[in-house]
Amino acid sequence: MTQMTGSHVGARLRERVRGQVWQHEDAGYDAARTVWNGAVDRRPAVVVRCADADDVRTALLLAREHGVPLAVRGGGHDWAGRAVLDGGVVLDLSAMRAVRVDAGAVVAHAQGGALVADVVDPAAVQGLGTATAVVRSVGMAGMTLAGGYGGLVGRFGLALDNLLSADVLLPDGTHVTAGPDGDPELLWALRGGGGNFGVVTAARYRLHPLGQVLGGMVLYPQEQAVDVLRGYRDVLAAAPDELTVMAGFVTGPTGTPAVFVAPTWSGDLTAGERAVAPLTRLGTPLGGGVAPLPYPELIRMFEAGSAPGRHYALGTRWLPGLTDDAIRTLADAATTSPSPSSLLALHHFHGAAARVTPDTTAFALRRDHLLAEVIASWAPDDADPTATAAAHHAWVSRVASALAPGALPGGYPNILGPDDADRTRLGFGANADRLLAAKRRYDPDGVLSAVAAIGG
Structure with missing residues (x-):
């Protein structure tokens, strides 16, 4: 696409949409093209911050008419930066964040740009909640469409298991309601296939009665890491649905690595105190604790550890269990990270999420497992940014490779990067062919490519 074409599309968008439009020469353009990962530095021809679904449709059709590549920005939290692209049109949904909680129907109605916080905060006022990721600032739709691991996964399933229906604009401008009474095949594909089939302008999420949970974080010294993670493994083996436990490594209060366990108990609080107690006795705690809270x-x-504007690189593996080799790999990796802001995390998948039949949703991995996240994080103002970035990417690659023996095929699409198409497809298992057929049906021209393996 030439700059003239981009200018032409921008000019037509200014005439036709209610939202804001930015091009290279406009004040505010640099802010409009920014996403969570400060390492992403791309220059779209046009960014259009859509005011409503009509704006989305207008921008979508104009981009297609002019043959301009397209990206969709919801929460903008994808580390690989797929929400923006050089020379293309970015459909920015960040102004479409309205949420309505229907307490009687136990459903949250959310626009496509709503963040996790926009959904869970008003739901909690009504004594309700739903499965989400562990960070409030991620986009609700983008997180849900790929999976949505979090502290309620054992009791309520993945976030995508709680997606009831969605309003979708297909790449040809057709409006479709993906749902059991509308287009069930599109709903199936959205539950794990990501934003590859259309633009989700609104969605409805199942809510559940949810009072206070019992949760927090307990830190242990790095030298106790092997024993702590072995104890963590034992707790997981007997964990009921109400108990989902994250673990991993952060920088502790003394500035050195520390191992953490972070439980979420979502049932009766008295029973929860008994269930969580063993996690506070895995070693000699450095600090932290567990308490009832909304x-x-x-x-x-984890908000402080995922601040926008820092530079990030991510890697991942699905682990069928926590072997002694994996424990040693993680413990060693915590001591070799180039930055104290980096994080190693294990997300617990079990209970309700694991009882879903694999072909019920596009997300196919329905056995107990741990999602290992390797997150490098560093400041953007380093004296030698190229060398710094290379060191962090190398650390992520080394750790992910060291965890590969014994890991399950594929990986979580929300963490895999654009070069991981083979692993992404493997992650869909027996659902891959059906998902590819859905891609050909809903986006035959390959306009959207949020997940590499089915990006067309």
Whole structure:
């Protein structure tokens, strides 16, 4: 696409949409093209911050008419930066964040740009909640469409298991309601296939009665890491649905690596105290603790470690269990990270999420497992940014490779990068061919490519 074409599309968008439009020469353009990962530095021809679904349709059709590549920005939290692209049109949904909680129907109605916080905060006021990721600032739709691991997965399943229906604009401008009474095949594909089939302008999420949860984080010294993670493994083996436990490594209060366990108990609090107690006795704690609190407050815990504007690189493996080799790999990796801001995390998948039949949703991995996240994080103002970035990417690659023996095929699409198409497809297992058929049906021209393996 030439700059003239981009200018032409931008000019036509200014005439036709209610939302804001930015091009290279406009004040605010640099802010409009920014996403969570400060390492992503791309220059779209046009960014259009859509005011409503009509704006989305207008921008979508104009981009197609002019043959301009397209990206969709919801929460903008994808580390690989697929929400923006050089020379293309970015459909920015960040102004479409309205949420309505229907307490009687136990459903949250959310626009496509709503963040996790926009959904869980008003739901909690009504004594309700739903499965989400562990960070409040991620986009609800983008997180849900690929999976949505979090502290309620054992009791309520993945976030995508709670997606009831969605309003979708297909790449040809057709409006479709993906749902059991509308287009069930599209709903099936959206539950794990990501934003590859159309633009989700609104969605409805199942809510559940949810009072205070019992949660927090307990830190242990790095030298106790092997024993702590072995104890963690034992707790997981007997964990009921109400108990989902994250673990991993962060920088502790003394500035050195520390191993953490972060439980979420979502049932009776008295029973929860007994269930969580063993996690506070895995070693000699450095600090932290567990207490009753509202779910929206619990998921503030990792906000500081996912600050926007820092530079990030991510890697991942699905682990069928926590072997001694994996424990040693993680413990060693915590001591070799180039930055104290980096994080190693294990997300617990079990209970309700594991009882779903694999072909019920596009997300196919329905056995107990751990999602290992390797997150490198560093400041953007380093004296030698190229060398710094290379060191962090190398660390992520080394750790992910060291965890590969014994890991399950594929990986979580929300963490895999654009070069991981083979692993992404493997992750869909027996559902891959059906998902590819859905891609050909809903986006035959390959306009959208949020997940590499089915990006067309």
